[in-house]
Ligand SMILES: [Ca+2]
């Protein structure tokens with residue numbers, strides 16, 4: 271009986287040892303394989319202050335800035351128009367939005383667009399600039415801040431992998 275117990279302990283020790291060895295072999299990276307990302311905040315660090323006609327976005331004061339997140343089919347997945355910052359100038363940058371509900375990306379290979387607008391009323395809002403991103407471009411190193419840009423627009427996307 272004692273011998274059997276010793277044998278069992280020996281077997282389990284070997285099992286633990288081999289499974290550890292196997293683990294370190296199959297996951298050489300220190301990171302797990304994340305399949306999702308949730309955006310917790312968006313920071314706009316620079317914007318174009320002139321439109322395509324070299325005019326300012328508003329006649330008498332600065333643009334009133336917000337962003338949307340859209341998919342490749344222009345479906346708006348997050349509409350930020352009710353959270354615009356008024357009369358932005360170079361000195362009031364950067365603009366930071368903390369998302370009350372994180373924006374979850376469950377397909378890392380999908381491309382998303384962050385489109386930045388000048389809020390106008392009653393005139394339609396003006397599209398200032400947009401930039402796109404795809405989280406699969408960052409898997410492997412898994413940064414929690416992703417910087418994207420297009421022309422004079424620069425945006426930091428901040429969030430967590432899970
Ligand atoms: Ca305007």
Ligand SMILES: [Ca+2]
Nearest residue numbers: 328331332333
């Ligand atoms: Ca304005």
